[in-house]
Amino acid sequence: MSTSKDTHTKHISQQFNSELSELKNRLLVMGGIVEQQVQNAVEALVNGDSELADRVRAKDKEVDQIELTIDEEATRIIAKRQPAASDLRLVVSVIKMVADLERIGDEAKKIAKFALALAEEGQAPRGYVEVRHIGTHVASMVRDALDAFARFDTKVALAVMKEDDAVDNEYRSATRALVTFMMEDPRSISRCLNIMWVLRALERVGDHANNVAEHVIFMVEGTDVRHAPMSYAEQAVERQS
Protein backbone atom coordinates (compact mmCIF):
# COMPACT_ATOMS: atom_id res chain seq x y z
CA MET A 1 0.00 0.00 0.00
CA SER A 2 1.43 3.35 -0.94
CA THR A 3 1.82 6.13 1.54
CA SER A 4 0.96 9.71 0.68
CA LYS A 5 4.65 10.40 0.13
CA ASP A 6 4.99 7.48 -2.27
CA THR A 7 2.01 8.72 -4.22
CA HIS A 8 3.57 12.16 -4.38
CA THR A 9 6.91 10.72 -5.56
CA LYS A 10 5.16 8.59 -8.14
CA HIS A 11 3.25 11.61 -9.38
CA ILE A 12 6.48 13.63 -9.74
CA SER A 13 8.11 10.75 -11.54
CA GLN A 14 5.19 10.45 -13.96
CA GLN A 15 5.34 14.17 -14.65
CA PHE A 16 9.08 13.89 -15.25
CA ASN A 17 8.62 11.02 -17.68
CA SER A 18 5.95 12.87 -19.57
CA GLU A 19 8.21 15.94 -19.78
CA LEU A 20 11.03 13.83 -21.18
CA SER A 21 8.78 12.21 -23.73
CA GLU A 22 7.36 15.62 -24.69
CA LEU A 23 10.94 16.87 -25.21
CA LYS A 24 11.72 13.84 -27.33
CA ASN A 25 8.57 14.35 -29.40
CA ARG A 26 9.37 17.99 -30.03
CA LEU A 27 12.77 17.01 -31.38
CA LEU A 28 11.15 14.40 -33.62
CA VAL A 29 8.67 16.96 -34.94
CA MET A 30 11.51 19.39 -35.66
CA GLY A 31 13.44 16.59 -37.34
CA GLY A 32 10.46 15.71 -39.52
CA ILE A 33 10.17 19.32 -40.62
CA VAL A 34 13.84 19.73 -41.55
CA GLU A 35 13.87 16.44 -43.42
CA GLN A 36 10.91 17.72 -45.45
CA GLN A 37 12.67 21.05 -45.90
CA VAL A 38 15.64 19.30 -47.50
CA GLN A 39 13.37 17.33 -49.84
CA ASN A 40 11.34 20.40 -50.76
CA ALA A 41 14.45 22.50 -51.37
CA VAL A 42 15.81 19.85 -53.74
CA GLU A 43 12.43 19.56 -55.51
CA ALA A 44 12.25 23.35 -55.85
CA LEU A 45 15.69 23.33 -57.41
CA VAL A 46 15.33 20.52 -59.91
CA ASN A 47 11.83 21.62 -60.95
CA GLY A 48 12.65 25.34 -61.02
CA ASP A 49 9.76 25.85 -58.59
CA SER A 50 10.29 29.35 -57.12
CA GLU A 51 7.10 29.23 -55.12
CA LEU A 52 8.20 26.06 -53.30
CA ALA A 53 11.63 27.61 -52.72
CA ASP A 54 9.95 30.63 -51.12
CA ARG A 55 7.92 28.35 -48.86
CA VAL A 56 11.10 26.56 -47.71
CA ARG A 57 12.74 29.87 -46.83
CA ALA A 58 9.68 31.07 -44.91
CA LYS A 59 9.34 27.78 -43.03
CA ASP A 60 12.90 28.08 -41.70
CA LYS A 61 11.73 30.71 -39.21
CA GLU A 62 9.47 28.09 -37.65
CA VAL A 63 12.41 25.68 -37.36
CA ASP A 64 14.43 28.39 -35.61
CA GLN A 65 11.65 28.97 -33.10
CA ILE A 66 11.36 25.26 -32.32
CA GLU A 67 15.11 25.23 -31.61
CA LEU A 68 14.69 27.99 -29.03
CA THR A 69 11.72 26.22 -27.42
CA ILE A 70 13.52 22.88 -27.17
CA ASP A 71 16.65 24.44 -25.64
CA GLU A 72 14.53 26.33 -23.13
CA GLU A 73 12.56 23.24 -22.23
CA ALA A 74 15.70 21.06 -21.92
CA THR A 75 17.37 23.61 -19.62
CA ARG A 76 14.18 23.88 -17.55
CA ILE A 77 14.03 20.10 -17.13
CA ILE A 78 17.63 20.00 -15.91
CA ALA A 79 16.97 22.78 -13.41
CA LYS A 80 13.68 21.39 -12.13
CA ARG A 81 14.13 17.64 -12.33
CA GLN A 82 17.87 17.23 -11.88
CA PRO A 83 18.00 14.20 -14.15
CA ALA A 84 20.79 11.64 -13.74
CA ALA A 85 22.32 8.81 -15.76
CA SER A 86 20.40 7.91 -18.92
CA ASP A 87 17.79 10.66 -18.40
CA LEU A 88 20.56 13.25 -18.26
CA ARG A 89 22.22 11.77 -21.35
CA LEU A 90 18.88 12.09 -23.16
CA VAL A 91 18.53 15.77 -22.25
CA VAL A 92 22.17 16.63 -23.06
CA SER A 93 21.90 14.72 -26.36
CA VAL A 94 18.76 16.66 -27.24
CA ILE A 95 20.65 19.93 -26.58
CA LYS A 96 23.35 18.74 -29.00
CA MET A 97 21.00 17.30 -31.63
CA VAL A 98 18.76 20.34 -31.81
CA ALA A 99 21.77 22.36 -33.05
CA ASP A 100 22.38 19.82 -35.82
CA LEU A 101 18.73 19.82 -36.85
CA GLU A 102 18.69 23.61 -36.95
CA ARG A 103 21.72 23.58 -39.23
CA ILE A 104 20.07 21.02 -41.50
CA GLY A 105 17.22 23.54 -41.75
CA ASP A 106 19.75 26.27 -42.58
CA GLU A 107 21.27 24.20 -45.35
CA ALA A 108 17.79 23.59 -46.80
CA LYS A 109 17.21 27.35 -46.73
CA LYS A 110 20.50 27.93 -48.57
CA ILE A 111 19.53 25.36 -51.21
CA ALA A 112 16.19 27.14 -51.63
CA LYS A 113 18.08 30.42 -52.18
CA PHE A 114 20.16 28.81 -54.92
CA ALA A 115 16.98 27.30 -56.37
CA LEU A 116 15.61 30.82 -56.77
CA ALA A 117 18.83 32.05 -58.39
CA LEU A 118 18.91 29.08 -60.78
CA ALA A 119 15.22 29.42 -61.65
CA GLU A 120 15.89 33.02 -62.68
CA GLU A 121 18.91 32.09 -64.79
CA GLY A 122 16.93 29.36 -66.53
CA GLN A 123 17.50 25.61 -66.62
CA ALA A 124 20.94 24.27 -65.81
CA PRO A 125 20.37 20.55 -66.16
CA ARG A 126 24.05 19.82 -65.52
CA GLY A 127 24.40 18.41 -62.01
CA TYR A 128 20.66 18.11 -61.33
CA VAL A 129 20.74 14.31 -61.42
CA GLU A 130 23.46 14.34 -58.78
CA VAL A 131 21.59 16.91 -56.68
CA ARG A 132 18.48 14.76 -56.70
CA HIS A 133 20.43 11.60 -55.96
CA ILE A 134 22.49 13.00 -53.09
CA GLY A 135 19.45 14.94 -51.83
CA THR A 136 17.40 11.75 -51.58
CA HIS A 137 20.32 9.99 -49.92
CA VAL A 138 20.91 12.58 -47.18
CA ALA A 139 17.17 13.08 -46.55
CA SER A 140 16.91 9.34 -45.87
CA MET A 141 19.92 9.61 -43.53
CA VAL A 142 18.11 12.33 -41.58
CA ARG A 143 14.98 10.19 -41.42
CA ASP A 144 16.92 7.11 -40.27
CA ALA A 145 18.85 9.10 -37.65
CA LEU A 146 15.53 10.34 -36.24
CA ASP A 147 14.10 6.81 -36.30
CA ALA A 148 17.17 5.64 -34.42
CA PHE A 149 16.52 8.37 -31.85
CA ALA A 150 12.79 7.58 -31.60
CA ARG A 151 13.44 3.88 -31.00
CA PHE A 152 16.78 4.15 -29.17
CA ASP A 153 18.06 1.92 -31.96
CA THR A 154 21.86 2.10 -32.10
CA LYS A 155 22.10 -0.36 -35.00
CA VAL A 156 20.20 2.05 -37.22
CA ALA A 157 22.36 4.90 -35.88
CA LEU A 158 25.48 2.98 -36.83
CA ALA A 159 24.11 2.38 -40.32
CA VAL A 160 23.58 6.14 -40.73
CA MET A 161 27.21 6.77 -39.76
CA LYS A 162 28.32 4.33 -42.43
CA GLU A 163 26.14 6.00 -45.07
CA ASP A 164 27.96 9.27 -44.48
CA ASP A 165 31.13 7.94 -46.13
CA ALA A 166 29.11 6.97 -49.21
CA VAL A 167 27.63 10.48 -49.41
CA ASP A 168 31.09 12.02 -49.15
CA ASN A 169 32.22 9.91 -52.10
CA GLU A 170 29.15 10.85 -54.15
CA TYR A 171 29.76 14.49 -53.32
CA ARG A 172 33.39 14.38 -54.43
CA SER A 173 32.54 12.62 -57.65
CA ALA A 174 29.73 15.07 -58.52
CA THR A 175 31.99 18.04 -57.75
CA ARG A 176 34.78 16.71 -59.96
CA ALA A 177 32.35 16.29 -62.85
CA LEU A 178 31.18 19.88 -62.47
CA VAL A 179 34.74 21.22 -62.47
CA THR A 180 35.42 19.39 -65.71
CA PHE A 181 32.26 20.81 -67.22
CA MET A 182 33.14 24.36 -66.14
CA MET A 183 36.52 24.06 -67.84
CA GLU A 184 34.93 22.82 -71.06
CA ASP A 185 32.27 25.55 -71.04
CA PRO A 186 33.37 28.65 -69.10
CA ARG A 187 30.01 30.34 -69.79
CA SER A 188 28.48 27.77 -67.42
CA ILE A 189 30.78 28.70 -64.50
CA SER A 190 28.28 30.78 -62.58
CA ARG A 191 25.47 28.23 -62.85
CA CYS A 192 27.78 25.31 -62.09
CA LEU A 193 29.06 27.11 -59.01
CA ASN A 194 25.50 27.42 -57.72
CA ILE A 195 25.08 23.68 -58.14
CA MET A 196 28.37 23.10 -56.34
CA TRP A 197 27.19 25.14 -53.37
CA VAL A 198 24.01 23.08 -53.32
CA LEU A 199 25.98 19.82 -53.37
CA ARG A 200 28.11 21.16 -50.55
CA ALA A 201 24.99 22.02 -48.52
CA LEU A 202 23.66 18.49 -49.05
CA GLU A 203 26.98 17.00 -48.00
CA ARG A 204 26.72 19.07 -44.80
CA VAL A 205 23.20 17.71 -44.21
CA GLY A 206 24.74 14.23 -44.30
CA ASP A 207 27.35 15.33 -41.75
CA HIS A 208 24.66 16.61 -39.40
CA ALA A 209 22.64 13.39 -39.77
CA ASN A 210 25.85 11.56 -38.86
CA ASN A 211 26.22 13.78 -35.77
CA VAL A 212 22.65 12.99 -34.70
CA ALA A 213 23.41 9.28 -35.09
CA GLU A 214 26.53 9.65 -32.92
CA HIS A 215 24.48 11.35 -30.22
CA VAL A 216 21.93 8.52 -30.31
CA ILE A 217 24.69 6.00 -29.61
CA PHE A 218 25.99 8.16 -26.75
CA MET A 219 22.48 8.51 -25.34
CA VAL A 220 21.78 4.78 -25.39
CA GLU A 221 25.23 3.33 -24.65
CA GLY A 222 26.89 6.12 -22.70
CA THR A 223 29.85 5.80 -25.07
CA ASP A 224 30.94 8.91 -26.95
CA VAL A 225 31.85 7.64 -30.43
CA ARG A 226 32.70 11.04 -31.94
CA HIS A 227 36.16 11.49 -33.49
CA ALA A 228 36.84 7.77 -33.14
CA PRO A 229 37.35 5.11 -35.82
CA MET A 230 34.18 3.37 -37.03
CA SER A 231 35.30 0.18 -35.28
CA TYR A 232 34.90 1.96 -31.93
CA ALA A 233 31.24 2.76 -32.69
CA GLU A 234 30.72 -0.80 -33.93
CA GLN A 235 32.04 -2.20 -30.65
CA ALA A 236 29.83 0.13 -28.61
CA VAL A 237 26.75 -1.00 -30.54
CA GLU A 238 27.67 -4.70 -30.49
CA ARG A 239 27.93 -4.67 -26.72
CA GLN A 240 24.23 -3.79 -26.69
CA SER A 241 23.05 -6.81 -28.65
Next chain:
Amino acid sequence: MSTSKDTHTKHISQQFNSELSELKNRLLVMGGIVEQQVQNAVEALVNGDSELADRVRAKDKEVDQIELTIDEEATRIIAKRQPAASDLRLVVSVIKMVADLERIGDEAKKIAKFALALAEEGQAPRGYVEVRHIGTHVASMVRDALDAFARFDTKVALAVMKEDDAVDNEYRSATRALVTFMMEDPRSISRCLNIMWVLRALERVGDHANNVAEHVIFMVEGTDVRHAPMSYAEQAVERQS
Protein backbone atom coordinates in the same frame (compact mmCIF):
# COMPACT_ATOMS: atom_id res chain seq x y z
CA MET B 1 30.39 31.15 14.12
CA SER B 2 29.99 28.45 11.57
CA THR B 3 28.68 25.03 12.43
CA SER B 4 30.18 21.88 11.05
CA LYS B 5 27.35 21.72 8.54
CA ASP B 6 28.05 25.26 7.35
CA THR B 7 31.70 24.36 6.88
CA HIS B 8 30.73 21.31 4.88
CA THR B 9 28.34 23.32 2.69
CA LYS B 10 30.97 25.98 2.16
CA HIS B 11 33.49 23.32 1.19
CA ILE B 12 31.07 21.82 -1.38
CA SER B 13 30.33 25.26 -2.74
CA GLN B 14 34.04 26.05 -3.12
CA GLN B 15 34.57 22.76 -4.93
CA PHE B 16 31.64 23.54 -7.22
CA ASN B 17 33.02 26.98 -8.02
CA SER B 18 36.43 25.60 -8.78
CA GLU B 19 34.87 22.97 -11.06
CA LEU B 20 32.95 25.65 -12.94
CA SER B 21 36.02 27.79 -13.34
CA GLU B 22 38.03 24.76 -14.48
CA LEU B 23 35.34 24.08 -17.10
CA LYS B 24 35.47 27.69 -18.22
CA ASN B 25 39.27 27.58 -18.46
CA ARG B 26 39.23 24.41 -20.53
CA LEU B 27 36.90 26.08 -23.01
CA LEU B 28 39.19 29.12 -23.17
CA VAL B 29 42.21 26.90 -23.79
CA MET B 30 40.35 25.11 -26.57
CA GLY B 31 39.29 28.48 -28.00
CA GLY B 32 42.87 29.72 -27.96
CA ILE B 33 43.99 26.65 -29.85
CA VAL B 34 41.34 26.88 -32.58
CA GLU B 35 41.96 30.61 -33.04
CA GLN B 36 45.66 29.80 -33.58
CA GLN B 37 44.66 26.96 -35.90
CA VAL B 38 42.75 29.39 -38.12
CA GLN B 39 45.69 31.79 -38.22
CA ASN B 40 48.19 29.01 -38.92
CA ALA B 41 46.02 27.51 -41.66
CA VAL B 42 45.80 30.89 -43.39
CA GLU B 43 49.57 31.44 -43.01
CA ALA B 44 50.24 27.96 -44.39
CA LEU B 45 48.08 28.78 -47.39
CA VAL B 46 49.38 32.20 -48.32
CA ASN B 47 53.02 31.19 -47.73
CA GLY B 48 52.68 27.78 -49.39
CA ASP B 49 54.00 26.26 -46.16
CA SER B 50 53.10 22.55 -46.38
CA GLU B 51 54.85 21.73 -43.13
CA LEU B 52 52.70 24.21 -41.19
CA ALA B 53 49.58 22.87 -42.96
CA ASP B 54 50.50 19.36 -41.81
CA ARG B 55 50.89 20.61 -38.24
CA VAL B 56 47.42 22.20 -38.35
CA ARG B 57 45.88 18.94 -39.54
CA ALA B 58 47.65 16.92 -36.83
CA LYS B 59 46.68 19.39 -34.10
CA ASP B 60 42.98 19.00 -34.92
CA LYS B 61 42.97 15.61 -33.18
CA GLU B 62 43.89 17.37 -29.94
CA VAL B 63 41.00 19.81 -30.41
CA ASP B 64 38.62 16.86 -30.90
CA GLN B 65 39.81 15.27 -27.67
CA ILE B 66 39.32 18.49 -25.71
CA GLU B 67 35.75 18.63 -27.02
CA LEU B 68 35.04 15.15 -25.63
CA THR B 69 36.62 16.03 -22.28
CA ILE B 70 34.66 19.27 -21.91
CA ASP B 71 31.35 17.60 -22.76
CA GLU B 72 32.05 14.81 -20.30
CA GLU B 73 33.01 17.27 -17.56
CA ALA B 74 29.97 19.48 -18.20
CA THR B 75 27.61 16.50 -18.01
CA ARG B 76 29.32 15.29 -14.84
CA ILE B 77 28.90 18.72 -13.22
CA ILE B 78 25.18 18.74 -14.02
CA ALA B 79 24.74 15.25 -12.56
CA LYS B 80 26.79 15.86 -9.44
CA ARG B 81 26.16 19.52 -8.62
CA GLN B 82 22.68 20.09 -10.00
CA PRO B 83 23.45 23.69 -10.93
CA ALA B 84 20.63 26.22 -11.19
CA ALA B 85 20.07 29.68 -12.66
CA SER B 86 23.25 31.35 -13.96
CA ASP B 87 25.48 28.36 -13.10
CA LEU B 88 23.25 26.13 -15.21
CA ARG B 89 23.26 28.66 -18.04
CA LEU B 90 27.05 28.63 -17.92
CA VAL B 91 27.23 24.83 -18.20
CA VAL B 92 24.59 24.62 -20.96
CA SER B 93 26.31 27.44 -22.85
CA VAL B 94 29.63 25.60 -22.60
CA ILE B 95 27.96 22.49 -24.08
CA LYS B 96 26.76 24.66 -26.99
CA MET B 97 29.98 26.64 -27.45
CA VAL B 98 32.25 23.62 -27.45
CA ALA B 99 30.49 22.39 -30.60
CA ASP B 100 31.11 25.74 -32.32
CA LEU B 101 34.78 25.73 -31.31
CA GLU B 102 35.21 22.19 -32.58
CA ARG B 103 33.76 23.24 -35.91
CA ILE B 104 36.09 26.22 -36.09
CA GLY B 105 38.89 23.68 -35.66
CA ASP B 106 37.36 21.59 -38.48
CA GLU B 107 37.27 24.58 -40.81
CA ALA B 108 40.95 25.31 -40.02
CA LYS B 109 41.74 21.69 -40.88
CA LYS B 110 39.90 22.03 -44.20
CA ILE B 111 41.83 25.21 -45.00
CA ALA B 112 45.08 23.37 -44.23
CA LYS B 113 44.02 20.64 -46.66
CA PHE B 114 43.48 23.22 -49.41
CA ALA B 115 46.81 24.83 -48.47
CA LEU B 116 48.50 21.51 -49.24
CA ALA B 117 46.67 21.17 -52.56
CA LEU B 118 47.53 24.73 -53.57
CA ALA B 119 51.17 24.38 -52.50
CA GLU B 120 51.44 21.38 -54.82
CA GLU B 121 49.81 23.17 -57.74
CA GLY B 122 52.15 26.14 -57.29
CA GLN B 123 51.37 29.74 -56.45
CA ALA B 124 47.86 31.06 -57.04
CA PRO B 125 48.20 34.65 -55.87
CA ARG B 126 44.65 35.46 -56.96
CA GLY B 127 42.47 35.72 -53.86
CA TYR B 128 45.30 35.41 -51.33
CA VAL B 129 44.94 39.04 -50.24
CA GLU B 130 41.27 38.41 -49.49
CA VAL B 131 42.04 35.13 -47.71
CA ARG B 132 44.54 36.86 -45.47
CA HIS B 133 42.23 39.79 -44.83
CA ILE B 134 39.11 37.73 -44.02
CA GLY B 135 41.28 35.22 -42.11
CA THR B 136 42.61 37.96 -39.84
CA HIS B 137 39.12 39.34 -39.43
CA VAL B 138 37.46 36.08 -38.37
CA ALA B 139 40.40 35.07 -36.13
CA SER B 140 39.94 38.35 -34.26
CA MET B 141 36.19 37.61 -33.98
CA VAL B 142 37.02 34.25 -32.39
CA ARG B 143 39.45 35.94 -29.98
CA ASP B 144 36.91 38.64 -29.06
CA ALA B 145 34.11 36.11 -28.57
CA LEU B 146 36.37 34.19 -26.17
CA ASP B 147 37.32 37.41 -24.35
CA ALA B 148 33.62 38.18 -24.01
CA PHE B 149 33.12 34.71 -22.51
CA ALA B 150 36.14 35.04 -20.17
CA ARG B 151 34.96 38.39 -18.83
CA PHE B 152 31.19 37.84 -19.14
CA ASP B 153 31.28 40.97 -21.31
CA THR B 154 28.11 41.19 -23.38
CA LYS B 155 29.13 44.45 -25.05
CA VAL B 156 32.11 42.73 -26.63
CA ALA B 157 29.83 39.81 -27.57
CA LEU B 158 27.44 42.21 -29.28
CA ALA B 159 30.34 43.79 -31.19
CA VAL B 160 31.33 40.31 -32.47
CA MET B 161 27.79 39.74 -33.72
CA LYS B 162 27.95 43.00 -35.65
CA GLU B 163 31.31 42.08 -37.19
CA ASP B 164 29.73 38.96 -38.68
CA ASP B 165 27.74 41.05 -41.16
CA ALA B 166 30.93 42.76 -42.29
CA VAL B 167 32.62 39.39 -42.85
CA ASP B 168 29.65 38.15 -44.88
CA ASN B 169 29.99 41.20 -47.14
CA GLU B 170 33.74 40.70 -47.53
CA TYR B 171 33.12 37.06 -48.35
CA ARG B 172 30.54 37.85 -51.04
CA SER B 173 32.75 40.47 -52.62
CA ALA B 174 35.82 38.18 -52.67
CA THR B 175 33.76 35.35 -54.15
CA ARG B 176 32.38 37.56 -56.91
CA ALA B 177 35.89 38.67 -57.86
CA LEU B 178 37.01 35.05 -58.12
CA VAL B 179 34.06 34.11 -60.35
CA THR B 180 34.95 36.95 -62.71
CA PHE B 181 38.56 35.82 -62.78
CA MET B 182 37.57 32.21 -63.49
CA MET B 183 35.49 33.33 -66.46
CA GLU B 184 38.37 35.37 -67.84
CA ASP B 185 40.89 32.57 -67.38
CA PRO B 186 39.26 29.12 -67.36
CA ARG B 187 42.65 27.44 -66.77
CA SER B 188 42.52 28.98 -63.28
CA ILE B 189 39.17 27.36 -62.39
CA SER B 190 40.53 24.56 -60.28
CA ARG B 191 42.86 26.80 -58.26
CA CYS B 192 40.21 29.52 -57.86
CA LEU B 193 37.73 26.95 -56.60
CA ASN B 194 40.17 25.90 -53.89
CA ILE B 195 40.42 29.54 -52.82
CA MET B 196 36.62 29.80 -52.83
CA TRP B 197 36.31 26.79 -50.52
CA VAL B 198 38.85 28.45 -48.22
CA LEU B 199 36.88 31.70 -48.19
CA ARG B 200 33.76 29.72 -47.45
CA ALA B 201 35.48 27.98 -44.53
CA LEU B 202 36.58 31.36 -43.15
CA GLU B 203 33.06 32.71 -43.48
CA ARG B 204 31.85 29.72 -41.46
CA VAL B 205 34.46 30.48 -38.78
CA GLY B 206 32.87 33.93 -38.52
CA ASP B 207 29.43 32.31 -38.14
CA HIS B 208 30.67 30.11 -35.31
CA ALA B 209 32.31 33.09 -33.55
CA ASN B 210 28.93 34.79 -33.86
CA ASN B 211 27.25 31.75 -32.27
CA VAL B 212 29.71 31.83 -29.36
CA ALA B 213 28.92 35.52 -28.87
CA GLU B 214 25.18 34.77 -28.82
CA HIS B 215 25.73 32.10 -26.17
CA VAL B 216 27.72 34.56 -24.05
CA ILE B 217 24.77 36.96 -24.06
CA PHE B 218 22.40 34.13 -23.12
CA MET B 219 24.74 33.02 -20.34
CA VAL B 220 25.03 36.50 -18.82
CA GLU B 221 21.56 37.92 -19.49
CA GLY B 222 19.39 34.83 -19.65
CA THR B 223 18.03 36.16 -22.96
CA ASP B 224 18.32 33.93 -26.02
CA VAL B 225 19.19 36.32 -28.87
CA ARG B 226 19.50 33.69 -31.59
CA HIS B 227 17.36 34.07 -34.71
CA ALA B 228 16.27 37.54 -33.59
CA PRO B 229 16.93 40.94 -35.14
CA MET B 230 20.13 42.68 -33.96
CA SER B 231 17.99 45.23 -32.09
CA TYR B 232 16.81 42.44 -29.77
CA ALA B 233 20.40 41.60 -28.80
CA GLU B 234 21.15 45.31 -28.38
CA GLN B 235 18.25 45.68 -25.97
CA ALA B 236 19.31 42.63 -23.98
CA VAL B 237 22.83 44.04 -23.60
CA GLU B 238 21.68 47.59 -22.81
CA ARG B 239 19.55 46.37 -19.94
CA GLN B 240 22.76 45.20 -18.30
CA SER B 241 24.55 48.55 -18.32
